[in-house]
Amino acid sequence: TNTYDVVSGLAAQLVGPASAIEGCRLRVQAARAQKIVGESDVAVAVESFVNEIVPGTWVEQYCMLVSDVQHEIDLHVFSQPVNVPTDLTVRSKEATPAEYALRSSGYAKSIIEVISETFPDVNIKDWYTPFVGVSNRQVLG
Numbered sequence: 001t002n003t004y005d006v007v008s009g010l011a012a013q014l015v016g017p018a019s020a021i022e023g024c025r026l027r028v029q030a031a032r033a034q035k036i037v038g039e040s041d042v043a044v045a046v047e048s049f050v051n052e053i054v055p056g057t058w059v060e061q062y063c064m065l066v067s068d069v070q071h072e073i074d075l076h077v078f079s080q081p082v083n084v085p086t087d088l089t090v091r092s093k094e095a096t097p098a099e100y101a102l103r104s105s106g107y108a109k110s111i112i113e114v115i116s117e118t119f120p121d122v123n124i125k126d127w128y129t130p131f132v133g134v135s136n137r138q139v140l141g
Helices: 017-033 086-094 111-118 128-132 136-140
Strands: 043-054 057-068 073-078 082-084
Touching: 017 043, 017 057, 017 073, 043 086, 057 086, 082 086, 082 128, 086 111, 128 136
Parallel strands: none
Antiparallel strands: 043 057, 057 073, 057 082
């Protein structure tokens, strides 16, 4: 199993499950176009996204796409939602200019960028632990 970082071309911080599904789809397309993944190989893409489930309550989730062209399978699964402090999402949104070209898919500044600027001592590879009490790995596990 190999891991590659392939750009989706969408917003830095995806908002909503539809944006995450599209991001996964674009990552798989890019991996196939760049010959990182063969046309008949199974490809997996993962995107995180935030979602306002009720006014003022934000969660982050992961979307995973398993794409098997040979068997005509595109399977989307989602992680459990994890509460995100509202102020982090508000800062991400406020950092997004009105004319941001990728606004339809999300915000210009990711939650991770907001955390790294605001809380420099937090390990951004596992920001869940200090903020929600469970590690990113546990959520994806």
